[in-house]
Amino acid sequence: MNSRSESIRVYFVTGSRRISNFCWASVLLLGSSGFFCVGLSSYFGKDIVPLLPAQQILFVPQGIVMCFYGIAGFFVSLYFWCTIYWDVGGGYDRFDKGRGIFIPFRRGFPGRNRRVLIQNLTKDIQAIRIDVQQGLSPRRVLRIKMKGHQEIPLGHVGDNFALREIEEKAAELARFLGVSVGGF
Missing domain, CATH: 2.30.29 (PH-domain like)
Structure with a gap:
C-alpha cells in the first residue's frame, strides 16, 4: 500500500510480518513441540501424545537429544514470533x-x-x-x-x-x- x-x-x-515468517514460526513451534514430547515420552516410558510413539526410543542418549532439539527449536520459534510481533524492519x-x-x-x-x-x-x-x-x-x-x-x-x-x-x-x-x- x-x-x-x-x-x-x-x-x-x-x-517481519510476512507469510513466510508466519509459516516458519509455526512449523518450528510444531516440530519442536513434537521433539520435546517424544523426548519426555521416552523418559516416562509411555506415550504422552498418541500420534508420536516413543516406546522404542531410549532416554539416554536419544531422548535427551530429542528434548534438547525440542527446547532449541522452541527458542528459535520464539525469536521468530517476537520479530513478527515487533514487526522488525517494517x-x-x-x-x-x-x-x-x-x-x-x-x-x-x-x-x-x-x-x-x-x-x-x-x-x-x-x-x-x-x-x-x-x-x-x-x-x-x-x-x-x-x-x-x-x-x-x-x-x-x-x-x-x-x-x-x-x-x-x-x-x-x-x-x-x-x-x-x-x-x-
Missing part, C-alpha cells in the same frame, strides 16, 4: 517535495534505538539505482544514491519484486524527484 499526492509520496515497507519511506525532505523510517528490536528515523534533504539525492543480482537466489533492490553518503536501500531486503515492477517504481520515483535512474 502506497500513498500519493502532488508533493508527498509514502512507500510502506513490509517488515516502516515507510516518505518523500516530501514541499518541505524538501526524504525520511526512511524502520522499526527495530525493543530498546533505546527501536525507531530508526533519518531525515535527508531531497536536494542531496543524486540518482535512483537498481541493484539486480541474478542466480540461485535473485535479488532486486532499489537504492537512493545520496551526495557524500552511502546508498540507502528502499524497501526490505527480502522483497523480491519482478524486474518490471522495480523498474516502474524506480522510474515513477525518479520522475517525482527529478533525478536519473541508473545501475541496471
